[in-house]
Amino acid sequence: MSEPILRIEHLSKVYEDGTRALSDVSFEVARGEFLVIIGLSGSGKSTLLRCINRLVTPSAGRVWVDGRDVTAASRDDLREIRRGIGMVFQQFNLVRRASVLTNVLAGRLGYVPPAWSLGNYFPAPVVDRAMQNLERVGIAEKAFGRASALSGGQQQRVGIARALMQEPRIILADEPVASLDPALSHSILKYLEDLNRKDGITILCSLHFLSLARRYGTRILALKDGAIVFDGRPGDIDEARFRAIYGERAEEVEVT
Amino acid sequence: MRPAPWYRSWRAYAGLVLAVAVYAYGWHVTQIRLGELWRGAPLIRPFVSALAHPDVVTREPAVQRASGAFYYGGEQPPPAVPGPGPALRLSRASGAAGARAAVHGDGFTPGRAGTLWWENQIGQRQPLAAFRTDAQGRFDATITAPDVQGTRNQIIAEVTTGYGPLRPSRTLVIVLDRMVETVFLALMGTTMGVIFAVPLSFLGARNLTGHLPAGGAVYALTRTVFNLARSIEALVLAIIFTVWVGLGPFAGVLALGVHSIASLGKLYSEAIESIDTGPIEAIMATGASTLQVIRYAVVPQIVPQFIAFTIYRWDINVRFSTVIGFVGGGGIGFVLQQYINLLQWPQAATALWMIALVVAALDYASAVVRERLV
Numbered sequence: 001m002s003e004p005i006l007r008i009e010h011l012s013k014v015y016e017d018g019t020r021a022l023s024d025v026s027f028e029v030a031r032g033e034f035l036v037i038i039g040l041s042g043s044g045k046s047t048l049l050r051c052i053n054r055l056v057t058p059s060a061g062r063v064w065v066d067g068r069d070v071t072a073a074s075r076d077d078l079r080e081i082r083r084g085i086g087m088v089f090q091q092f093n094l095v096r097r098a099s100v101l102t103n104v105l106a107g108r109l110g111y112v113p114p115a116w117s118l119g120n121y122f123p124a125p126v127v128d129r130a131m132q133n134l135e136r137v138g139i140a141e142k143a144f145g146r147a148s149a150l151s152g153g154q155q156q157r158v159g160i161a162r163a164l165m166q167e168p169r170i171i172l173a174d175e176p177v178a179s180l181d182p183a184l185s186h187s188i189l190k191y192l193e194d195l196n197r198k199d200g201i202t203i204l205c206s207l208h209f210l211s212l213a214r215r216y217g218t219r220i221l222a223l224k225d226g227a228i229v230f231d232g233r234p235g236d237i238d239e240a241r242f243r244a245i246y247g248e249r250a251e252e253v254e255v256t
Numbered sequence: 257m258r259p260a261p262w263y264r265s266w267r268a269y270a271g272l273v274l275a276v277a278v279y280a281y282g283w284h285v286t287q288i289r290l291g292e293l294w295r296g297a298p299l300i301r302p303f304v305s306a307l308a309h310p311d312v313v314t315r316e317p318a319v320q321r322a323s324g325a326f327y328y329g330g331e332q333p334p335p336a337v338p339g340p341g342p343a344l345r346l347s348r349a350s351g352a353a354g355a356r357a358a359v360h361g362d363g364f365t366p367g368r369a370g371t372l373w374w375e376n377q378i379g380q381r382q383p384l385a386a387f388r389t390d391a392q393g394r395f396d397a398t399i400t401a402p403d404v405q406g407t408r409n410q411i412i413a414e415v416t417t418g419y420g421p422l423r424p425s426r427t428l429v430i431v432l433d434r435m436v437e438t439v440f441l442a443l444m445g446t447t448m449g450v451i452f453a454v455p456l457s458f459l460g461a462r463n464l465t466g467h468l469p470a471g472g473a474v475y476a477l478t479r480t481v482f483n484l485a486r487s488i489e490a491l492v493l494a495i496i497f498t499v500w501v502g503l504g505p506f507a508g509v510l511a512l513g514v515h516s517i518a519s520l521g522k523l524y525s526e527a528i529e530s531i532d533t534g535p536i537e538a539i540m541a542t543g544a545s546t547l548q549v550i551r552y553a554v555v556p557q558i559v560p561q562f563i564a565f566t567i568y569r570w571d572i573n574v575r576f577s578t579v580i581g582f583v584g585g586g587g588i589g590f591v592l593q594q595y596i597n598l599l600q601w602p603q604a605a606t607a608l609w610m611i612a613l614v615v616a617a618l619d620y621a622s623a624v625v626r627e628r629l630v
Contacts, residue, residue, distance in 0.1 A: 053541055083543030093534035095556045106552045110543025118551050159538075166542055 003067060004028040005170060005202050006052065011061035013047050013226075021047040022226040025061070029204065031169075034196045036217030036234075037206040040246060044226040045206035049172045052204070053085045054078060066169060083110030086163025086201075088192075090175035092155040096148035100139070100158055103147050104130040107165030126165075133161040137191055153184040160191055171195065173205035177212070185209075189216050210242065210252055306601030310609050311427040315419040320364055321412060323375075328352055328407040342393075344413055353403040361413050364393040370415035372397055377406030389415060427603045430591060431610045437505055438587035439614065441580070442573035444509045449516025450566055456482075456517070457524030464528060479525070485518035490576055494585040505586025512573050512580070520569055527561040560629040567622040574618050578611045 006029040013022040021044045029035055037045050050056035052063055054070055063070040070081055086107075094103045105122050108130070112122060122130075134140040137157035142150060147158060156176060163171055173192060177185035193216055195201045207213045213220050214234040222230035222237075222245040230241055237245075242252060262268045324344040325333035333349050347358035359372065372384040382402060387395040399411065424432075458464055460478035465471035494511035501507050535553040544552065581589025588607055595604035 055537055055541060079543040079545065081543075082541060085541070087538065087541040089534060089538060091534050093532075093538035095535045095553060096532075097560055098552075098556045102552075106539055106544070107542050109539065109545075109548045109552065114545055114548060117548055120551075162538070162542070172541075 002031065005031045005066055006204075007062075007064040008052075009062045011048070011051055011063065012059050013044075013051060013056060014059045020226055022051070022058075025223075025226070025228055027221065027228065027231060029202060031202055032196070032200050034193065034203045034205070034216060034218045035221060036213040036219070037204065037221045037223060038208075038210060038213050038245065039206075039223035043223040045223055046174050047226075048223065049087075049174050049204060049206060052170075052172055053082050053087065055087075079110055083166050084169050086166045086168035086171040088156070088159045088163055088171060088173040088176045090178045092152070092159045092179070094147040094155055094158055094162075096146070098147060099144055100134070100147050100150065101127070101130055101143040103158055104134060104143075104161045104165060107162035110166065130161070130165060133164045134158075136164070137161050152180050153187060156180065156188050157191065160188075160195075164195070168201060170202045170204065173203065175206050175208065178208055185212060192216070210237065210246075302599075303601045303604065306605040307608070309602055310605035311425050311602035312606055312609075313422045313428070314425040315422055317416045318418045318420060320370075320415045320417055322361060322363070323410045323412040324359075325349055326351070326357070326401060326409045326411050328401075328409065331407060333408070342413070342415075344411065346411065351401055353401050355401045357399055357401065357411075359397045359399055359411060359413070361387070361389070361395045361397075362393065364389045364395070364413075364415045365417045366391050366393045368415045368417060370395070370413055372399060373412040373414065374399075374402055374404070375410040375412055376404045377408045380404075381412075384411070387413075425606075427606050431588065431603075431607050434581075434588040434591050434607075435610050435614055438577045438581075438589075439574055439618075441505050441508050441577045441585075441587050442512065442570055445512025445577070446516055446566065446570040446573050448509065448513030449520045449569065452513075452517045453520035453524055454562070456521045457528060460521055460525035461528035463531075478521070482518045482522045482525075485514060486522065488515075490515040491580065491583060494580050495583050498584045503584040503586075508577055508580040508585030508587060511585060512577060516569055516573065520565060523565040523569075524558075524562060527558050527565065531557045564626040564629045567625055571618055571622045575615050578615070 008028070009026050011022055011025045012020075014020050025044075025048065037048065039045050047056055051058045052065065052070065054063075054073075058071055061071070065081055065085065068077070068081055070078070073081055095106070098106075102120070105126065108122065108126050109117055112126065116122070131140055131143060134143055137160050139150070139154055139157055139161075142154065147155060150158065156179075159176075171192065176192070177188050180188065189205075189212060192203050192205060196203045205216070207216075214237070217234050220230065220232065220234050220237065221228060222241075224245055229245055230237065243250065320342050322342040322344045324336060324346045326346065326348075327333050327350045329352075331350065336343075342361065342363035345360045345362070347360075348355070351357070361370075364370065366389055368389050370387050370389065372387065373381045374384050375381045382404075384399045384402075385397045387397050389395050395413075401409075456478060459474050460482060462475055465475040490511050493514055494508055497507035497510040498504075501510065531554060535557070536549060539549045539553040577585075577587045577589075578592075579589045581587040581591070582593050584590070588611060592604060592607040592611075595601075595607060
C-alpha cells in the first residue's frame with residue numbers, strides 16, 4: 001500500500017478555556033478516500049479538520065500531510081502545505097461584499113506573487129482557471145456579481161470553486177451542507193463526490209446526518225467527546241453503534 | 257391570578273404625582289412663558305416675511321445724470337463745460353443758504369420721473385425736488401439752497417430710464433463665498449479626523465488589541481480618549497482654538513477635526529470589531545500571507561463601512577460648520593450672525609436659505625452614496 005496522504009498520531013487539543021476538544025486521536029487516510037466524520041455538535045469534528053491545516057494549533061500529537069509534518073512546519077512551509085489543502089466551510093466564509101470572481105481568485109493567493117495580488121491583479125491564466133472552476137460548479141454567469149447576492153447553495157459552490165483554485169490533493173469540508181436546505185445538500189455533496197472520483201482528490205467531510213454519510217462516504221469516522229468511537233465502512237454502522245455515537249435516545253432521520 | 261388594574265395601584269399614583277412635580281419644576285426653571293410667543297410676534301414678523309423675499313437678485317437701474325455747481329461763501333464755480341447728453345442750467349451758481357434758484361434741465365429721456373439732489377462738499381446727498389420731463393425731455397424746477405456744511409455744492413438731476421438684467425445681489429455673492437468656505441471647512445475637518453482616526457481605531461478594537469501585550473490597557477485608554485474628546489462639544493473646542501490660533505476658519509477646522517477623530521474613531525473601532533472572522537479563516541486556509549489575508553479578508557469588510565461613516569461625519573460637519581462662525585470659527589455662521597445682529601432680515605434669509613439648500617443637498621447625496629456602499 002502506498003503512503004497515506006494524511007497521518008494523524010495522538011492528536012489532542014485543549015482550548016485556553018479548558019475545553020478538551022480532542023483526546024488522543026490517531027488515524028490514517030489513504031489517497032482517494034471520501035472520509036466522512038460524524039458526531040454530535042461539540043464532538044470535535046471542526047477542531048479535528050482545523051488541526052489538519054493548523055488553523056487550530058494542536059496541543060499535542062502530530063499531523064502529516066503527504067509526508068510533511070504540519071505540526072512542526074515553519075511559517076513559510078505551513079503556507080505551502082496549506083495551499084495544497086482546500087477547505088469548504090459551513091458558513092461558506094466568502095467575502096460577501098467582493099465579487100464572486102474575486103472570491104474564487106482568492107483561492108490562488110498561495111501561488112501568485114504577493115505584490116501583484118495586493119493590487120488585485122491576477123495573471124490571465126489564473127482568471128481563466130477561475131472561470132473554468134466557476135463553470136464546473138455551474139455559476140459562471142454570476143462571476144461579476146457580488147457574493148452576497150447569491151443563495152446559500154450558490155455561495156457554497158463558490159466556496160468549492162475557491163478550494164479548487166488551490167489544485168488541492170485534499171479538501172477539508174466542515175459541515176458543508178449544515179446551513180443549507182436539505183434538498184440542496186445532495187447537489188453540493190455530488191460536486192464533492194465528483195471531485196473525489198474524477199480528480200482523485202481525497203475528501204474529509206464532516207456531516208450531521210448519518211443518511212448523507214452513508215450515501216457519500218467510502219469510510220466513516222465517528223467522534224464522541226473528542227475521541228474516535230467508530231472507524232469503518234458505512235455499512236457497518238448498525239443500531240447499537242448508532243446509539244453509541246449519538247446517545248441512547250437518538251433516532252435516525254433520513255434526508256432525501 | 258389577573259394583575260390588578262393600574263388604577264388600583266398606589267405606585268401608579270405616586271408615579272403620577274412625581275411626574276407632575278418634575279414637569280412643574282422643569283416649566284419653572286426653563287422659564288416657559290407661552291404668552292411671549294404672542295407678545296413677541298411683531299418683532300419676528302419682518303424676519304418671517306423676509307424669508308419669502310431673500311436678498312438674492314438685483315437689477316442695476318440705468319440712470320441719466322446731469323449736475324451744476326452751486327457755491328457758498330462768495331466763491332464762484334468754474335464755468336460749466338457743455339457736453340453731449342443731458343445738461344442742467346441754473347439761474348445762479350453761487351449764494352447762501354436760503355437762496356432760491358431756478359433749475360432748467362434739457363436732453364433727458366421724455367416723460368420720465370426724476371429727482372433733484374443737493375450734494376455737499378463731502379458727497380452727502382439730500383433730495384430737493386421731484387420732477388417729470390416733458391415731451392421734449394426738458395423740465396423746470398425751483399429750489400431753495402439748504403443749510404449745509406462746506407461751500408462747494410452740486411445740484412444733481414437723476415432720471416431712471418429703466419433697469420438692467422437680473423444679476424446676483426452682493427449678499428448672494430458674499431453668502432455663496434462663505435458657503436464654499438463652510439463646505440471646505442467641513443471637508444478639511446473631516447479629513448483631519450480620518451487621518452488620525454483610522455490608525456487609532458485599530459487600537460480601539462477589542463478583537464485586535466486582544467492579541468497585543470497590554471492590549472487591554474491600550475484598548476481602554478483609546479476608548480477613554482475617544483469618549484472624553486467626544487463629550488466636549490465642537491463649539492466649545494472652537495472657542496478654545498480661536499484663542500489658540502486666532503479667529504477664522506482654521507480654528508473651525510481644528511475644532512471639527514478633534515471632534516471627528518473621536519467620533520470616527522469610535523465608529524471605525526466598532527466596524528473593525530464587527531468583522532466576520534469566517535473569511536479570515538478561509539483566506540488563511542488557502543496559504544495566503546498575513547498581508548494577503550488583510551487585503552482580501554479584512555479590508556473588503558471594513559472599507560465600505562469606513563467610507564459610509566466618513567461621509568456621514570462630513571455631512572454632520574457641514575451642518576455644524578454653519579454655526580461654528582458664531583464663535584469666530586469661520587464659515588457662513590459669521591455673516592449670518594452679523595445680519596441678524598444688524599436686523600438685516602432679507603440678507604439673513606439669504607444665508608438661511610443657502611444653509612438649508614446646501615445641507616439638504618449634501619444630506620441627500622450622502623444618503624445615496626451610503627446606500628450604495630453598505
